Amino acid sequence: MQSVAATREANAGNGLTERQGVVLEEALRLLVDGGEKALTTAGVARAANCSKESLYKWFGDRDGLLSAMIGFQASKVRTQDVAASALDAESLSRHLVVFAKDLLEVLSGDVSLALNRLAIGQASREGSKLGHMLQERGRRQIGRRAAALLEAGRKAGLLAFDDADEAYGALYGLVVSDWHLKMLLGEEAGEMKKGFGRKAEQAVSAFLTLYGKKV
Amino acid sequence: MQSVAATREANAGNGLTERQGVVLEEALRLLVDGGEKALTTAGVARAANCSKESLYKWFGDRDGLLSAMIGFQASKVRTQDVAASALDAESLSRHLVVFAKDLLEVLSGDVSLALNRLAIGQASREGSKLGHMLQERGRRQIGRRAAALLEAGRKAGLLAFDDADEAYGALYGLVVSDWHLKMLLGEEAGEMKKGFGRKAEQAVSAFLTLYGKKV
């Protein structure tokens, strides 16, 4: 995720130069370390060894910088699709557990938490532009991966549901419960991560109880 | 919830004078309307017709004001306990649906969303004091109500679970899914509220499939 290759790809996808990518990386680090309050234009310029003038030239204003940060980070996250072939009950369960663990890992990541906090903090005013962006470019991605997995399960006769969104909502809720909110509120994520594996398996087991086709 | 009686009770519980309660009420209104950025000391003083000096005398500093706002709001929410007697399968289900609807109503409330956004925004620095406070005085309350309900269901032989926290986590996840996050990110809550009833019933139905004792 943090590799130079991923960064370069993200730049290309957003029409950013490499230098600008480095600056955004540094801005994200500042945001993760100190929250929105630490994300000042002067601070970013100092940390990235660039001038404030360049920041305004590249990103317009502070909000433009925030948007660029979200877009930049989102374009670094690539979700590989699962081969829809050869699904049996056991492999479906395994895929679901992997998905659940990935979901928990993503949601508990430093940068994800920081960006969500940022967007939530700005949600009151300004029509929640950042919130929509985060929703669209972040959650939609992982939602599509889940939808594909669920659809494959149904096609293979292993899952039974009418509304895919409803089924996904149940899966998401069983996996995440209120952990995301707790982490957003500042609960130490370090100690929670140990329980992710067990939590993911329990959630998938419950999900299959609800939506798995009886055998 | 917004009645004068509730306000007075909240004041008494926190050692606040009536005047201070009015000020906090006004501060909450500012926060709901304009987010944290709109919650300036001068703004609160102007809106509440008090002096900044009084604000600092009563609450110490800005953080003290924020803490007082959370404590004030939390002490206005009273969760009535359910009579543990006369539980049959149908009444348990009904109670669970009511709980689920209440939960969704609370989480989608203006003040709740604003305070959660506030605490989340401050979670990066400062050891997330507000986050813990919100967690302790807000979620714990409703968590206890749910725990009591689940325990009553188990005592009556209607529910089967080993770990009450795990069962509550499943119930919470099924009910809330990712709606809370979406609302925190700024999704219009107005249109969602119509679906609360159906959502609550579906969630309870799923929960009973998982944890209801077979008959």
Added chain:
DNA sequence: CCAATTCAGTACCGTACGGTACGGTTCGCA
């Protein structure tokens, strides 16, 4: 009727931030 307390209203101070302007430097290119 007076003294003490409380508080509203305002003015004030230091600071920090967003945004702009400018001088100096590097680098690519003709």
Added chain:
DNA sequence: TGCGAACCGTACCGTACGGTACTGAATTGG
């Protein structure tokens, strides 16, 4: 070698905020 674009570093400006100090009015208790 000369030229222009890009850019760093810094200085600067206006504003807004947190927090403090002061003044005058209202209230209270004796």
